Amino acid sequence: MEETLVQVKDLRTYYPIKGGLLNRRVADLKAVNGVSLDIPTGQTFGLVGESGCGKSTFGRSLLRLQKVTSGEVIIDGENILSLDRAGLMKARKDMQIIFQDPYGSLNPRMTVREIVREPLDTHKVGAKADRNGEVMRLLEVCGLRQTVADRYPHEFSGGQRQRVGIARALALKPKFIVADEPVSALDVSVQSQILNLIGDLQEEFGISFLFISHDLAVVQHISHEVGVMYFGKLVERAPAEELYSSPKHPYTKTLLEAIPQPDPTRNRTEVLVGGDIPSHLDPPKGCPFQPRCPVAMPECAEREPELKPVDSDDCSSRHQVSCWLY
C-alpha cells in the first residue's frame, strides 16, 4: 500500500456575497463545497473542470493561500488548517505552487537568479555561499542554460518563464506541488516540453502533484488519478486509465466528447450538452448538472446524488461517481 502524503477531508471554501444597505454578508458563494481526496507520495492527482467550478480555489485552499470555511487538510501528517503563523511558515517549505501565467507570477524587477534564490534566502536554506550554486543546479534541472541567470523575465518566452517558475517551486525541495493550469498559456509545442519536464521531475524527486487543468487530454498524460469537478464538488474520480476508458458521469462523458480532435474524419457520437454552468447565486435543485444533463431523470431534480463507488460491492474501489444512474 502506498503512503498517503496529502489528505483532504470535506473541504469547503465559501466566498461571502455582500449586499443590501449595510453591505452585510447576505449569502455564501460555495466555490468549494465539500471535496475529499488523497494523494499518495510521488503521485499526481489531476483535477479537471470548467471555469468557475472551484478547482483553482481548491488548489489555493490546500496551501492556505485562501481562507477555508471548514474541512481538514493533512499534508505529511500535519493539519495545515490549524497551524499558527510560525508553523505554517515551516510547513510551506514542503508545499509549493506553479501558476498559469508565468509572466504575472514572476517579479519583473528581479533577475532569474534572484527569483529562484529568494525562497532559499527566506527559509535560510544552506550556507549563503552555497545558494548560488544551488540556483545554478536548479536552472539546469529545469532545462535552462546557466547563462540566463542574470536576465529578467521579460527577456524570455512563455515556456522558458514557466521553467523559471518551476525552478523556483523546486528550490525548497517540496514534497507537494500544486500546479494550477501550468501549460494553458503556452503554445502546443512548448506545452508538451513542460509536461515532460514535470513528469521527469516527479520521477526524480518523488514529488506529489495536484495538477489542475481544464483540459482532460493534458491531465491524462500526467496523472495517476483524475477527479472531475463541477459546481464546487467532485462528480467523478477514478484511476486515470479507468476514467478515460470507462467514464461514468454524463458530465465526464460530455467533457471527453467535447475535446476537439485533430482528426477530420471523426464524427461526434453523442449529442453535445447545451447551456452554461449554473449561477452560484441561484443554484439548481438536486444534481447541479441536471439542467444540462442529456440523461436527466425526474429524481435528479429532487435530490442531490453523493459520491459513491461505482461498484457498490467493492467499497475499496477508487472509481467513484455521484450520479443517480449508478
Added chain:
Amino acid sequence: MTESAPKPVLRIRDLVVEFKTEMGVIRALDKISFEVMAGESLGIVGESGCGKSVTALSILKLIPSPAGRIAEGSIELDGIEVVSQPEHEMRKVRGALASMIFQEPMTALNPVFTIGNQMVEVIRVHQKVSKTKAKKQAIEMLRTVNIESPEKRIDQYPHELSGGMRQRVMIAMALSCSPKLLIADEPTTALDVTVQAQVMEEIKRLQQEMNMGLILITHDLGVIAESCSRVLVMYCGKIIEMAETGELYKNPRHPYTRGLLDSIPRVRKEKLKTLPTIKGMVPDLADLPKGCRFADRCPKVEDRCRTEEPPLEDTEGGGKVACFHPN
C-alpha cells in the same frame, strides 16, 4: 482547379507587413499569398508570433499604425483592392464585405452600452434604416445565433452575459450585415470546452447557411480539423504548408506540421511515457536564422537548409509546402 471554380472572396498576393520595434524593423508577414473562395472555410494555424493574427488584421486594414504598415503586396476583397483604400472607404468595407470575431468577447464589446445599442449602431452604419427597424433586425440576428429570449437579452449589458453568450452576440454583430467573408480570430480559445463546441457548431452552421467565406485562425489543430476544408500552416511570418484538411492530417509534409500534430495533447488509449515535442522554440522575428526559419528545430535539417530558404512549392497531394525534404 476546375473551370466552374467559384470566385474568390479574398485574394492576397505577396503581402508584406512590417512593424517598427526597438530592435529595428521586423517583417511580421513575409510575402504571403493565398485565396479564400465563397463558401469555403480556411483554417490558419500556427504558434504565437507566426503572423496569423496580423494576417487577419491586415485584411480589414486594422494593423496598429504608425508602428505597423502594409509594406508590399495586394489584398483583394470581393474584387476591391483594400491596401490603397482610404480609411473612410474602409469603414464601409468592414462589416459589409468582411467582418471579424475576436478572441476575448468581453473586451471586444463596449461595457457601458447595452447589446442592443451596439448592434443597432453596426446595422445603421451600413444600412439606412430606422432605429426601431434596426432593433428588430438585431433581435432576429440574436435569434439566429440561438440566444434564448433575445427580446430580453437585447437590453442587457455585456457583463450580464456568460462568455459563450457574449461570443454569440459578437457573431450576431459580425453577421448583421451579411458579410461575404467572416474572419474568426481564436473565437473559442477563451471558452470552456463544452461551450467551445457549441460556438463552433454555430459558426459552421451560419457559414454554410449564408455561403460565406470563413477564415478560422487558431493555434488548435483540433478545432480546425472539425471546421475547415483547407488549412494553411504559418511559421515566423511565412506560409510553410497549405493543403486540404484531410490530406494535411493524414499526410503532413512539413516537419513543423508533423511536429505540431504530434505534440497536441490528446486522449490516448495507451498513455505515452514522454509526449512528442518540437525541440527548442520559435526564433525571434528580429533575429531570424539564415535559410529555413525552422532549421534550428528541425529533425531533418541539412546543410542546405541553413543557407537557402525553401520556396513554397506544389506537392503531388495538391497542396503546397516550403521544405527541401518534405515527408
